[in-house]
Amino acid sequence: MGKSMIKKITGHQMFIPIMALLLLAVVNLIVDPGFFKVTLGTNNSGDPVLSGSLITILDYGSELAILAIGMTLVTAASGGQDISVGATIAIAGSAMLRVLCGTNTRPETIQAPIIVAFLVACVVGMLCGAFNGALVSIFKIQPMIATLILFTAGRSIAAWINNNELPIVPDPKFKYFGGFIPGIPIPTTVFIVIACIIVIVLVLKFTNLGLYTQAVGINESSSKLNGINPTFIKFLTFVILGLCVAVAALIKVSRISTINYSVIAKDIEMDAILAVALGGNALSGGKFNMWSSILGAYVIQFLTTTLYKFNVQSDALSAYKAVVVILLVIFSAPAVRTYFSGLFAKISASGKGRKEAAK
Amino acid sequence: MSKKKLIKGNLFNRMSDTNLLLIITVVIFFLMYIGAIIFQGGGFTKPQMLFNILNSNAALIITACGMSIVMISGGIDISVGGVVALVSMSCAVYLDFHNGSIIGSFLIALAIGLAYGIVQGLLVAYLDIQPFIVSLAGMFFARGMTTIINTKPFNVENNQAFLNLKQTRITVPGMGSYNRKGIYVPAYIEIGVVVALVLVIILFLVLRYTKLGRSFYAVGGNKQSALMLGINVKRTKFFSHLICSTLAGIGGYVYFLHVGSGSASHAMGMEMNAIASSIIGGTMLSGGVGNIIGTLFGVLSLSTIQNIVSSAGLDQAWWTGITIAAMLCIFLLIQSVVMRQRKRALKS
Numbered sequence: 281m282g283k284s285m286i287k288k289i290t291g292h293q294m295f296i297p298i299m300a301l302l303l304l305a306v307v308n309l310i311v312d313p314g315f316f317k318v319t320l321g322t323n324n325s326g327d328p329v330l331s332g333s334l335i336t337i338l339d340y341g342s343e344l345a346i347l348a349i350g351m352t353l354v355t356a357a358s359g360g361q362d363i364s365v366g367a368t369i370a371i372a373g374s375a376m377l378r379v380l381c382g383t384n385t386r387p388e389t390i391q392a393p394i395i396v397a398f399l400v401a402c403v404v405g406m407l408c409g410a411f412n413g414a415l416v417s418i419f420k421i422q423p424m425i426a427t428l429i430l431f432t433a434g435r436s437i438a439a440w441i442n443n444n445e446l447p448i449v450p451d452p453k454f455k456y457f458g459g460f461i462p463g464i465p466i467p468t469t470v471f472i473v474i475a476c477i478i479v480i481v482l483v484l485k486f487t488n489l490g491l492y493t494q495a496v497g498i499n500e501s502s503s504k505l506n507g508i509n510p511t512f513i514k515f516l517t518f519v520i521l522g523l524c525v526a527v528a529a530l531i532k533v534s535r536i537s538t539i540n541y542s543v544i545a546k547d548i549e550m551d552a553i554l555a556v557a558l559g560g561n562a563l564s565g566g567k568f569n570m571w572s573s574i575l576g577a578y579v580i581q582f583l584t585t586t587l588y589k590f591n592v593q594s595d596a597l598s599a600y601k602a603v604v605v606i607l608l609v610i611f612s613a614p615a616v617r618t619y620f621s622g623l624f625a626k627i628s629a630s631g632k633g634r635k636e637a638a639k
Numbered sequence: 640m641s642k643k644k645l646i647k648g649n650l651f652n653r654m655s656d657t658n659l660l661l662i663i664t665v666v667i668f669f670l671m672y673i674g675a676i677i678f679q680g681g682g683f684t685k686p687q688m689l690f691n692i693l694n695s696n697a698a699l700i701i702t703a704c705g706m707s708i709v710m711i712s713g714g715i716d717i718s719v720g721g722v723v724a725l726v727s728m729s730c731a732v733y734l735d736f737h738n739g740s741i742i743g744s745f746l747i748a749l750a751i752g753l754a755y756g757i758v759q760g761l762l763v764a765y766l767d768i769q770p771f772i773v774s775l776a777g778m779f780f781a782r783g784m785t786t787i788i789n790t791k792p793f794n795v796e797n798n799q800a801f802l803n804l805k806q807t808r809i810t811v812p813g814m815g816s817y818n819r820k821g822i823y824v825p826a827y828i829e830i831g832v833v834v835a836l837v838l839v840i841i842l843f844l845v846l847r848y849t850k851l852g853r854s855f856y857a858v859g860g861n862k863q864s865a866l867m868l869g870i871n872v873k874r875t876k877f878f879s880h881l882i883c884s885t886l887a888g889i890g891g892y893v894y895f896l897h898v899g900s901g902s903a904s905h906a907m908g909m910e911m912n913a914i915a916s917s918i919i920g921g922t923m924l925s926g927g928v929g930n931i932i933g934t935l936f937g938v939l940s941l942s943t944i945q946n947i948v949s950s951a952g953l954d955q956a957w958w959t960g961i962t963i964a965a966m967l968c969i970f971l972l973i974q975s976v977v978m979r980q981r982k983r984a985l986k987s
Contacts, residue, residue: 361771415968415971419971419972419975419976420975420979421971421974421975422924422925424715424771424924425914425918425924425971426971428911428914428915428967429964429967429968429971430964431911432908432911432915432960432963432964432967433960433961433963433964433965434960435957435960436957436958436959436960436961436964437957437960437961439957440957440961444957550775550779553771553772553775554772554775557769557772563769563771563772564769593786593790595782595783595786595790595903596783596786596787597783598778598779598780598782598783599779599780599782599783599784599786599787600783601776601779601783602776602777602778602779602780602783603776603780605772605775605776605779606762606773606776606780609762609768609772609773609776610762610766610768613766613767613768614767615765615766615767616766
């Protein structure tokens with residue numbers, strides 16, 4: 281009975297991300313006992329803000345968590361990944377700045393309300409998603425290759441939208457989305473993530489999106505026979521990812537009030553895919569667990585923050601990340617898992633045998 | 640009955656997928672090049688233009704060939720750009736700081752490629768981990784290691800033997816052009832181009848005539864049937880990754896020979912260019928379809944369009960990215976539509 285319990289726990293999808301999270305937390309506690317200390321201080325403008333490593337992780341992991349939501353749906357429905365999210369963040373962000381600043385790159389006041397700019401960014405993000413989705417669902421091109429198009433062109437298009445200028449948003453209100461609202465010590469990004477999670481949870485609960493997505497991912501032709509339209513479902517998941525991209529772009533651009541086309545959200549597609557994989561979702565599509573992916577995103581951010589804590593250079597960061605990823609992937613590989621569970625069974629069996637022999 | 644006969648007699652439907660896509664690529668490349676000669680003239684009329692394209696893309700040709708092999712057998716390897724950067728940096732440090740020998744540096748390049756191939760091949764083939772994730776981690780690792788070896792980019796300046804090798808030019812007999820002063824300038828190629836072309840021929844023969852080469856197609860086309868045929872699927876997958884990473888190592892050395900420096904930002908996005916060239920050359924990511932000669936033309940098409948765009952006056956950096964993407968998009972749509980037409984024709 282104890283064995284089946286262990287199997288149940290280790291077999292659960294959340295096991296890997298939670299274990300990784302605990303491992304990281306323990307390592308950090310050993311190295312720096314004050315790692316989890318959260319202090320209330322004031323920022324440059326005199327407003328109360330919370331600071332500490334934990335807050336940093338929650339703050340900077342938000343874009344990743346939002347992208348992980350969309351990426352999970354895309355992965356589940358199409359069995360492929362969207363590698364253009366970083367580039368589409370650049371496009372959506374650039375469009376947002378274009379609306380906010382107009383043709384003048386150093387305006388005194390913003391040219392349009394922030395909400396209008398955000399809606400434009402949403403439309404742009406969804407259009408990019410629709411482009412990818414059309415290629416994948418209608419033309420039956422593999423998702424990774426279809427999104428390679430925007431991956432290659434995205435940053436160029438972003439630069440082209442603003443004529444390669446770097447407009448700066450003058451309004452301090454615009455900074456709230458990626459920073460703090462005066463008077464509230466918790467980073468605004470946390471609220472944005474919570475809002476996104478509530479929306480997706482409601483959508484999954486009250487619509488058939490989750491069920492249909494999994495059905496299409498598991499077996500496209502049999503889901504078609506059951507009256508689901510796989511083309512539309514795949515298309516829809518890409519559009520939803522486009523919306524997630526627009527929200528992430530708002531946060532990214534708001535953090536610095538401007539944009540750097542070649543650097544903004546660089547390698548974020550890799551992190552988002554890793555978050556989905558780390559959450560134990562099969563990258564070949566099918567069943568998914570949204571919570572697991574979101575947790576995976578924060579684990580990745582935790583890892584990044586930890587590495588920075590160890591004074592790892594930002595350029596060398598990727599090497600350490602790669603080692604961790606490979607270890608995690610090997611550990612969760614089905615072949616290795618079966619080998620280990622076989623080994624456990626053998627050990628416990630031989631233990632039983634010995635006990636019986638002693639009797 | 641008469642319908643069936645019609646399909647059999649139709650050249651379009653009789654051709655294998657691989658050959659059809661190859662012919663589309665080759666025809667489009669020649670149309671593009673002839674179009675460039677007619678409408679733009681200038682540099683394109685000189686044979687050196689073509690050789691320059693070859694000179695600067697020798698490394699891409701080699702890595703793209705490796706990518707095609709992995710893609711034919713149904714996998715993907717996005718670590719090649721990272722491997723190229725790692726090889727350039729390691730060789731640059733070895734040659735410049737430790738005054739190493741040419742042979743030694745080449746062995747380093749080969750060793751890095753082989754090590755990458757063995758590790759990634761084992762993980763993908765025998766542990767059944769998704770090739771995308773494995774090579775993603777491989778790319779991260781290579782880029783990070785490059786920075787750890789040496790942070791700042793630098794040129795190799797203290798190694799005369801290497802500089803001599805880098806300067807070596809092979810003149811092409813019978814080709815050349817007269818410059819403005821009327822002096823005959825013979826066309827030249829670099830050593831890397833010879834390496835690349837020899838590798839293309841070898842790989843073409845391997846894929847077409849050897850048992851291993853055919854099993855790449857079989858495994859990529861249908862794993863189950865390949866297993867039924869008695870092909871060792873795991874070993875075939877392993878070899879596809881081994882060959883790809885080794886070629887990335889060699890490609891890295893050729894790249895290093897062309898640029899003569901080490902930098903963490905070298906070959907940024909080369910994996911995507913390699914994948915794009917393979918696709919333009921008619922390799923399908925779903926596996927089982929592809930051709931090395933097509934990949935060669937894929938690289939040539941890709942860089943020709945870049946040259947056309949920049950000499951047409953659209954020299955802002957973003958036009959290159961947009962044109963490559965547009966070209967990729969067009970080729971993908973052509974492939975998708977053509978394949979669907981064929982499927983429909985075969986069914987009816």
